[in-house]
Amino acid sequence: MTASAVRPQAATAPDIDEIRAQFPALERVHGGHRVAYFDGPGGTQVPASVVDAISEYLLHHNANSHWAYPTSVETDVVIDAARAAAADLLGASPSEVAFGANMTTLTFSLSRAIAPTISPGDEIVVTELDHHANVAPWTRLAAERGAVIRTVRMHTGTYALDWADLEHKIGPRTKLLAIGAASNALGTITDVACAAALAHAHGALVFVDAVAYVPHALVDVRALDCDFLACSAYKFYGPHAGLLYGRHELLATLDVAKLAPAPAHAPDRWETGTLNFEALAGITAAIGFLASLGGSAPIGASDARRARLARAYDAIHARSELLFASLWDGLAAIPGVALHGVPPSDAPRTPTVSFTVKGIDSRTVATRLANAAGVFVPNGNFYAATIAERLEIGSSGWVRAGLACYTTREEVERLVSGVRAIANRAGKSE
Ligand SMILES: Cc1ncc(COP(=O)(O)O)c(C=O)c1O
Structure with missing residues (x-):
């Protein structure tokens, strides 16, 4: 990566x-x-800057979104700011980031949205190296749709994925590759871009669990060429909330369980009910904190936060x-x-x-x-x-x-x- x-x-x-x-x-x-x-x-x-942002929101701007009065307008600003910050963090566009309770919940919801595209006999590839939050939603989906789970082996000598096994497990029936960018237990980093290219060559979608990766390395969803990627703010100095990146056309068209109050457009259609606005304020602050670790020397680029x-x-x-x-x-x-x-x-x-x-x-x-x-x-x-x-x-x-x-x-x-x-x-x- x-x-x-x-x-x-x-x-x-x-x-x-x-x-x-x-x-x-x-x-x-x-x-x-x-x-x-x-x-x-x-x-x-x-x-403290993250906690300050959370309390600033709750103490002075707290409202529900999309209404005409100032605190509601300010809440909309908080939401937009969080999407912009998350987009900078992941190398995505703001309209490609949805927020949720945590990575597991977002991944489960994604699995529901993908379900109608899975037919009996289709294959979903997961890996032995992964946290079970990136296995269990797919196992359940496979069981419901009569699909087959194929699990890529880990090399116990190198603690890395067995690449030959990955190549063997991905094939014409693969509908989804669910793969972790870094192991939360072993620290192994996997070349997700390479795996994504392999999966795409067979027409499969690629979901990346980047929860253990984002705290240590800058994600670039374009360079990875993944279709989805999830991470959790509480692993990178932020509050307990999850982030889901999805290619915009997928977020716009997949059959997500869009329950009545959610708007029809992406990414909002992925966000069921009222968002945790204070956590969004905290996410923006956490990404600001991360950016500050690069020092304060001038940058001069237009995408200054990403730089x-x-x-x-x-x-x-x-x-x-x-x-x-x-x-x-x-x-x-x-x-x-x-x-x-x-x-x-x-x-x-x-x-x-x-x-x-x-x-x-x-x-x-x-x-x-x-x-x-x-x-x-x-x-x-x-x-x-x-x-x-x-x-x-x-x-x-x-x-x-x-x-x-x-x-x-x-x-x-x-x-x-x-x-x-x-x-x-x-x-x-x-
Ligand atoms: C690699 C990895 N994936 C997924 C998760 C689940 O994340 P969440 O708690 O946000 O659902 C964790 C949590 O520790 C993790 O380390």
């Missing part, structure tokens, strides 16, 4: 202290330590690459710790690592890290259940640590030494 071609200037990210000062959550203390949040892949912390986002993602990548390498190397050097995912030097990946500690269940590891080191990490299979099965992770699952824009070197060292202490103790009691 390629980032946008817009590259106005070298990335000069704001200072990490400046970034951190914007996140009140980072002041929290637990077990005598400033909390180190490594739970970004489950949901990042939120800068700033491109620069910001360069800066995010430059910082997290070094930090992630030291997290990986630190954990990999601990006896009894098994890392799952491709080493950062071997392939493009997101800065998310899942691991287990020999002889100790993952929930206990997470509890001890929180209490002894103020390190917050989640545990489980993260709904990447097929990966967990293939890798024989067992019922306690992994511990997962993901870097965010506010992660510091000290926090990475604290996580590594916390895991080392837990692993040493487990090793001695064996």
Whole structure:
């Protein structure tokens, strides 16, 4: 997957202290330590500017949309602003972005809209690498329509999709390829553009789950040439809300369950009932926050926010690459710790690592890290259940640590030494 071609200037990210000062959550203390949040892949912390935008809307502009009086007009402005911001984030047009509760709900609704185009014997291709939010809606659709689900295998050695299997599974009966841009459990990045080209060659539609990708890399839906793409704002410093990109002619014509109050035109026809306007205000602010990570140097391009986002993602990548390498190397050097995912030097990946500690269940590891080191990490299979099965992770699952824009070197060292202490103790009691 390629980032946008817009590259106005070298990335000069704001200072990490400046970034951190914007996140009140980072002041929290637990077990005598400033909390180190490594739970970004489950949901990042939120800068004050996002919360301010949400409360500004609710306190001063709150109304329903499309009426003549000022707060309603202002609400329409909030909706339009969010579509414009989301379009800049994804490289789309504002009329190609619909909002909803979260990625899963939007994907389910998309599956309902696609249903009439699926006939018995048609095929839907999903992958083992995917979060089940990008599997379950399609499995259900297939069962309802008498279609066949074909699942592309993951290589357990490289943690990547088995490309030969992908080529084998996509064929003349394929109606849809549902594929993730990045694995939320392993960090694997998949070449979605290449897979989309393959699917399109057979006349299939392509849906991309970019939930775990958007926080780390700039999406360009045109370069990907996908038909649909979904992501979630709460993974990129925003509120709990989902975004769905769809090619305009598809959003305009598919038989979405457009219930009576929704307008007839796209993308609004995809938005059932009253939108979460305050979340939309928060999404615009979150995208503004992301863009600010590229620094404030002048840009001079007409699509300034997209250009700033491109620069910001360069800066995010430059910082997290070094930090992630030291997290990986630190954990990999601990006896009894098994890392799952491709080493950062071997392939493009997101800065998310899942691991287990020999002889100790993952929930206990997470509890001890929180209490002894103020390190917050989640545990489980993260709904990447097929990966967990293939890798024989067992019922306690992994511990997962993901870097965010506010992660510091000290926090990475604290996580590594916390895991080392837990692993040493487990090793001695064996
Ligand atoms: C890769 C991936 N896809 C989909 C989802 C589901 O997103 P949502 O919670 O917005 O439905 C998640 C959530 O963690 C995810 O990580």
